[in-house]
Amino acid sequence: xxxxxxxxxxxxxxxxxxxxGDISTRAVGERAGVQQPVIYRLFGDKDSLLxxxxxxxxxxxxxxxxxxxxTDDPVADLKRGWDGHTRFxxxxxxxxxxxxxxxxxxxxxxxREALELLHGVLERVARAGRLTVEPRPAADxxxxxxxxxxxxxxxxxxxxxxxxxxxxxRDIVLPGILTPDPDADPAAVxxxxxxxATTLGALLRSDRPGSFSPAEFALLTEWLTHLATHTxx
Amino acid sequence: xxxxxxxxxxxxxxxxxxxxGDISTRAVGERAGVQQPVIYRLFGDKDSLLxxxxxxxxxxxxxxxxxxxxTDDPVADLKRGWDGHTRFxxxxxxxxxxxxxxxxxxxxxxxREALELLHGVLERVARAGRLTVEPRPAADxxxxxxxxxxxxxxxxxxxxxxxxxxxxxRDIVLPGILTPDPDADPAAVxxxxxxxATTLGALLRSDRPGSFSPAEFALLTEWLTHLATHTxx
DNA sequence: ACCAGGCCGTATCATCGCTAACAGCAATTT
DNA sequence: AAATTGCTGTTAGCGATGATACGGCCTGGT
Numbered sequence: 471x472x473x474x475x476x477x478x479x480x481x482x483x484x485x486x487x488x489x490x491g492d493i494s495t496r497a498v499g500e501r502a503g504v505q506q507p508v509i510y511r512l513f514g515d516k517d518s519l520l521x522x523x524x525x526x527x528x529x530x531x532x533x534x535x536x537x538x539x540x541t542d543d544p545v546a547d548l549k550r551g552w553d554g555h556t557r558f559x560x561x562x563x564x565x566x567x568x569x570x571x572x573x574x575x576x577x578x579x580x581x582r583e584a585l586e587l588l589h590g591v592l593e594r595v596a597r598a599g600r601l602t603v604e605p606r607p608a609a610d611x612x613x614x615x616x617x618x619x620x621x622x623x624x625x626x627x628x629x630x631x632x633x634x635x636x637x638x639x640r641d642i643v644l645p646g647i648l649t650p651d652p653d654a655d656p657a658a659v660x661x662x663x664x665x666x667a668t669t670l671g672a673l674l675r676s677d678r679p680g681s682f683s684p685a686e687f688a689l690l691t692e693w694l695t696h697l698a699t700h701t702x703x
Numbered sequence: 704x705x706x707x708x709x710x711x712x713x714x715x716x717x718x719x720x721x722x723x724g725d726i727s728t729r730a731v732g733e734r735a736g737v738q739q740p741v742i743y744r745l746f747g748d749k750d751s752l753l754x755x756x757x758x759x760x761x762x763x764x765x766x767x768x769x770x771x772x773x774t775d776d777p778v779a780d781l782k783r784g785w786d787g788h789t790r791f792x793x794x795x796x797x798x799x800x801x802x803x804x805x806x807x808x809x810x811x812x813x814x815r816e817a818l819e820l821l822h823g824v825l826e827r828v829a830r831a832g833r834l835t836v837e838p839r840p841a842a843d844x845x846x847x848x849x850x851x852x853x854x855x856x857x858x859x860x861x862x863x864x865x866x867x868x869x870x871x872x873r874d875i876v877l878p879g880i881l882t883p884d885p886d887a888d889p890a891a892v893x894x895x896x897x898x899x900a901t902t903l904g905a906l907l908r909s910d911r912p913g914s915f916s917p918a919e920f921a922l923l924t925e926w927l928t929h930l931a932t933h934t935x936x
Numbered sequence: 937a938c939c940a941g942g943c944c945g946t947a948t949c950a951t952c953g954c955t956a957a958c959a960g961c962a963a964t965t966t
Numbered sequence: 967a968a969a970t971t972g973c974t975g976t977t978a979g980c981g982a983t984g985a986t987a988c989g990g991c992c993t994g995g996t
Contacts (some may be wrong), residue, residue, distance in 0.1 A: 473992090475796050476865055490806075490808075491805075491806075494982080494983065494984085495983080495984065495985085496982085496983075498940075504944090504987085505944070505945055505946085506945095506984090507944075507946095507986075508796065508944070508945090508985080510984090511943080511944085514986085515984095516984065516987090535852045543804055567804070567805065569802050569856065570858065571806075571854075572724075572800065572857060572858050573723075573724075573801070573804075573806075575723070577792065577858070581858075593822045603871075605864065607867075607868070608870055609769050609869065609874065610855070611868065611871055611872050612847075612852045612866055614846045614852045614854075614868060614872055615847075615852070615872060615876070616851070616854075617846050617851050617854070617855065618847045618849070618850050618851015618852065618854065619848075619851065621803065621804075621845045621847075621854065622804075622843070622846065622847035622850065622851075624805060624958090625803065625805050625810070632840065632843055634840075635840070635843055635844065635847060637838065639837075639847055639848060639876075642875070642876055642879030642880065643848070643876065643879070645874075646875030646876070646878070646879055647875065647880070657873065660905070662759055662835070663903065663906045663907060663910060663912070664835065664836075665835045665882065666899060666903035667836055667903055668834055668835060668836065668984065669829060669832045669834070670828060670896065670899035670900055670903050670930075671829075671837070672826060672829030672834065672838060673766035673899055674896065674930075675826070675830075676826070676830050677896065679878065679896070679933075680813060681929065681933065681935055683768075683928075686765045686926070688925055690918070690923070692973085693915075693923055694920070696914065697903075697907075697912065698836070698837050699837065699840075700912075700914065706975095727951080727952065727953085728952085728953065728954085729951085729952080737975080738954090738976055738977085739976095740952085740954085740955075740956095740974065740975075740976075740977090741974080741975065741976090743953090743954065743955080744973095744974070744975080748953095748954090749953065749954085809965090909989090
């Protein structure tokens with residue numbers, strides 16, 4: 471095995487199982503079976519090593535995504551891309567943090583590639599006449615929102631993560647840059663059950679009526695939250 | 704000057720002018736005119752020191768925001784809050800990165816306070832009948848998108864930053880959780896408990912959700928009728 | 937066979953976060 | 967008033983880290 475590949479593999483493994491997302495060049499050398507200066511001769515710098523690890527780990531993800539994407543429904547591809555982005559962040563938290571956290575002096579090439587891939591999908595969406603924003607700024611918009619969601623999820627302990635956050639933001643941001651779905655029913659309902667339940671719940675929270683016992687009130691608000699959450703608009 | 708305040712001030716100054724966003728406890732001690740162990744006696748830990756610096760720097764921002772917010776237009780407050788969030792990130796990049804980057808073991812209290820502040824604004828928005836999502840998940844959505852935009856801006860070199868990115872994402876995300884502006888669409892919006900309960904009852908009667916048992920549904924409609932009848936408008 | 941150049945390993949430096957041990961000082965207790 | 971206790975600051979140093987200088991070894995060309 472090449473020394474360079476061994477170091478990359480060792481660094482990737484150590485990074486994956488690192489609690490604080492950091493690794494030491496000494497540990498990498500020991501695991502790869504090489505001495506510390508070899509790393510510096512091959513990569514020059516610890517930041518460059520980490521950037522190489524990120525690029526390496528992201529390459530597989532990019533390859534898989536590149537191979538699977540070409541559907542004839544670019545909007546569905548866009549949605550799939552969002553979900554894949556979030557899943558990659560949750561699967562490789564430390565790599566993802568290195569990508570979208572400006573700790574490195576030399577930003578890894580992976581973020582640029584990811585943005586270009588998203589831009590390509592958006593170009594196809596635009597060609598299908600579904601985009602209301604120019605593809606370039608649209609890519610920035612989607613990437614900012616998607617990475618924000620991913621980092622927000624990573625920042626919360628695993629138990630407190632809202633499993634619907636990514637889909638929620640996705641279903642807000644993507645329609646915000648797309649033309650209305652032609653398959654959707656164009657009859658705009660002025661008020662939905664969810665909306666009415668949300669409003670009533672907020673009003674009751676700020677002005678609690680005295681005619682309810684605590685248990686009744688708890689049950690009522692629970693039902694309102696259920697209606698606000700699990701109802702189609 | 705108190706030793707603790709001197710250390711906090713020195714750390715804040717060093718952090719502000721730090722190229723990589725990191726500081727050394729030795730440099731902090733030297734600048735504050737105290738020896739290194741004093742820092743550890745007062746803060747216990749470098750992470751705790753940084754968390755205190757973040758909380759200190761964020762406190763002024765929170766105070767200014769708390770004093771200025773109470774307008775009678777909560778939607779405008781929400782928009783102002785978004786812009787203020789982005790501006791704070793650009794004005795204090797290193798502090799902001801410490802807040803929304805999971806490098807610290809003990810997450811600073813500032814992020815929690817910021818989320819609570821946003822949640823409060825959204826509660827007022829909901830009380831005005833303008834929110835289509837429960838305030839709690841809505842706060843997560845807005846915060847994830849806003850921090851994503853801010854970090855995306857910080858990750859690009861200053862010259863390449865799109866000055867309109869924040870406003871663009873804002874004008875996509877906020878309408879995505881709000882009802883249409885009543886100035887543009889004069890559709891009736893429930894404002895009182897009675898109105899909201901009446902609306903919800905009517906909607907439920909016409910589109911009964913399957914997730915309620917008959918007894919539950921009967922009790923819920925009874926309560927809604929009670930709220931619609933015996934509540935002051 | 938000899939020489940030259942690149943690669944590797946040892947040893948080391950400077951800096952970092954952090955801590956133990958001791959010294960001054962004030963308030964409280966005897 | 968003297969002594970004890972508790973808090974605060976200083977000195978000195980430990981272990982780990984990123985990074986580097988230098989000498990020896992192996993390889994390839996003549």
